Amino acid sequence: MLPLKLFDTYERRVREFIPLVEGEVGLYACGPTVYNYAHIGNLRTYLFEDCLRRVLEFNGFKVNHVVNITDVGHLTSDADTGEDKMELSARETGRDAWQLADFYSEAFKADLIHLNTLAPKIWCRATDHIVEQIEFVVDLETKGYTYRTSDGIYFNSRKLNNYGYLARLDVDGLQAGARVQLGERQFVTDFALWKFSNAKEQRQMEWDSPWGVGFPGWHIECSAMSAKYLGDFFDIHCGGEDHIPIHHTNEIAQTEASRGTRLANFWMHGYFLQVKNAKMAKSTGDFLRLETLIEAGYSAMDYRYFCLTAHYRSQMSFSWESLTANQTALARLYLHAYEWGAPGDVSSDYLDRFIAFINEDLNMPRALALVWDMVRDDELDPGTKKATLLKFDEIFGLQIAAWQPGISEVPQAVLDLADARTQARADKDWQRADELRDQIADLGYAVEDTREGPKITPRAT
RNA sequence: GGCUGGGUGGCAGAGUGGUCAUGCAGCGGUCUGCAACACCGUUUACGCCGGUUCGAUUCCGACCCCAGCCUCCA
Numbered sequence: 001m002l003p004l005k006l007f008d009t010y011e012r013r014v015r016e017f018i019p020l021v022e023g024e025v026g027l028y029a030c031g032p033t034v035y036n037y038a039h040i041g042n043l044r045t046y047l048f049e050d051c052l053r054r055v056l057e058f059n060g061f062k063v064n065h066v067v068n069i070t071d072v073g074h075l076t077s078d079a080d081t082g083e084d085k086m087e088l089s090a091r092e093t094g095r096d097a098w099q100l101a102d103f104y105s106e107a108f109k110a111d112l113i114h115l116n117t118l119a120p121k122i123w124c125r126a127t128d129h130i131v132e133q134i135e136f137v138v139d140l141e142t143k144g145y146t147y148r149t150s151d152g153i154y155f156n157s158r159k160l161n162n163y164g165y166l167a168r169l170d171v172d173g174l175q176a177g178a179r180v181q182l183g184e185r186q187f188v189t190d191f192a193l194w195k196f197s198n199a200k201e202q203r204q205m206e207w208d209s210p211w212g213v214g215f216p217g218w219h220i221e222c223s224a225m226s227a228k229y230l231g232d233f234f235d236i237h238c239g240g241e242d243h244i245p246i247h248h249t250n251e252i253a254q255t256e257a258s259r260g261t262r263l264a265n266f267w268m269h270g271y272f273l274q275v276k277n278a279k280m281a282k283s284t285g286d287f288l289r290l291e292t293l294i295e296a297g298y299s300a301m302d303y304r305y306f307c308l309t310a311h312y313r314s315q316m317s318f319s320w321e322s323l324t325a326n327q328t329a330l331a332r333l334y335l336h337a338y339e340w341g342a343p344g345d346v347s348s349d350y351l352d353r354f355i356a357f358i359n360e361d362l363n364m365p366r367a368l369a370l371v372w373d374m375v376r377d378d379e380l381d382p383g384t385k386k387a388t389l390l391k392f393d394e395i396f397g398l399q400i401a402a403w404q405p406g407i408s409e410v411p412q413a414v415l416d417l418a419d420a421r422t423q424a425r426a427d428k429d430w431q432r433a434d435e436l437r438d439q440i441a442d443l444g445y446a447v448e449d450t451r452e453g454p455k456i457t458p459r460a461t
Numbered sequence: 462g463g464c465u466g467g468g469u470g471g472c473a474g475a476g477u478g479g480u481c482a483u484g485c486a487g488c489g490g491u492c493u494g495c496a497a498c499a500c501c502g503u504u505u506a507c508g509c510c511g512g513u514u515c516g517a518u519u520c521c522g523a524c525c526c527c528a529g530c531c532u533c534c535a
Contacts, residue, residue: 031535173464245465280534318473321486325485328484332484369482371483428494449493
């Protein structure tokens with residue numbers, strides 16, 4: 001088996017992945033802040049992480065996969081001047097912050113299930129780990145990396161000589177060009193470890209601490225929880241590209257100060273999905289959810305396939321046109337696989353080429369191109385193609401084995417008309433057959449005569 | 462303005478110092494009662510200007526444009 005190579009943002013290069021403990025991988029993925037639904041851009045990152053997980057397991061590693069849920073402390077501004085997102089959302093919707101967190105956590109998990117991602121071994125919520133976070137801050141305080149202002153305990157980024165290395169930050173340049181309010185912070189890159197509750201208003205989420213009642217800063221949860229579940233130095237930490245300059249930079253700073261490690265051996269980042277040349281942002285309000293796609297007639301697998309066509313380290317453009325293109329491609333692939341019948345033996349030649357692609361920093365577009373080469377390969381018999389594709393699908397996760405041509409969820413009235421049309425066609429009464437097709441169309445369905453019989457699909461509106 | 466990354470054919474999107482990415486769409490066929498589906502064949506490309514080289518889309522430099530972060534963020 002070819003060695004697995006992955007791109008490490010910390011070193012800015014592709015290098016061989018060798019686990020710290022033989023045969024095992026500690027994988028920590030930054031999860032959602034549960035104040036709203038996840039949009040399809042968010043989900044692209046989790047699909048990348050799912051591919052990573054699957055490739056690691058394909059290589060024979062046991063993956064200890066941890067995903068956190070941020071349900072407190074993430075401010076509306078990363079400059080620590082904004083409001084807690086959970087509290088804000090709770091106030092706006094008139095709901096309890098705790099209920100809100102549960103609701104959106106479950107919605108998020110449901111999306112991941114629809115997308116056929118492998119469940120993490122551990123889900124961890126920030127609010128369930130307040131003690132660990134306080135202990136982490138106490139440790140930082142003991143080691144002299146903190147200072148106190150009127151609204152919280154802050155991390156002194158100036159105490160580290162390589163602060164910002166992950167993002168290649170020009171710290172001096174940041175100071176010169178800073179447009180953010182410094183407040184009582186001593187330096188722009190300093191950040192909150194613990195925030196005090198405002199005496200004037202009652203927070204729904206707050207805890208006692210050595211520094212008074214308040215709540216943890218956003219970054220400390222990941223350092224504290226990853227240390228608890230994976231240790232002070234583990235294999236891979238991932239998240240979205242936007243986390244490179246602030247969130248992950250600060251996680252590294254905290255852990256470096258407290259534990260003396262850079263937290264993870266590999267730092268990996270999924271890149272943004274763009275819509276009309278701009279990233280999809282939760283704050284704009286009009287973002288696309290997985291459910292939006294499903295309502296428009298696409299399946300979760302269509303979106304999964306769509307994401308597989310681009311490398312995880314490339315920003316990708318979303319459009320309905322390209323989603324439709326990939327829906328068509330996947331439908332054809334399903335049909336091919338179905339017609340190939342029972343699986344035979346896996347082609348070792350194709351499998352070797354496949355592994356070469358996925359082990360070269362998860363090159364899914366290449367792996368997918370290989371699938372189409374195989375589809376059109378006259379040298380291979382159907383059983384071999386089927387077995388090989390099913391093997392590949394352990395990585396793709398497109399649920400190819402389960403697919404079959406279905407007419408499920410089509411109203412009985414439409415099915416009756418389709419039956420009548422089939423009879424008319426058998427009688428060679430073409431006029432009657434076309435009339436029935438028009439009637440089916442009026443009910444919102446299209447009928448096509450495939451080799452497996454009539455195929456009925458909802459018409460695009 | 463500072464920092465990070467990118468500009469590939471109608472769309473999406475790989476890759477490489479000199480022979481094909483791939484998918485969708487288009488075009489021409491086979492099939493079909495007509496269509497659609499499926500299949501076969503096929504057209505269009507590497508932002509701009511210099512440099513290195515026998516040869517650059519691929520390496521180097523300048524320029525233009527785009528995205529991300531610095532302000533909410535996967």
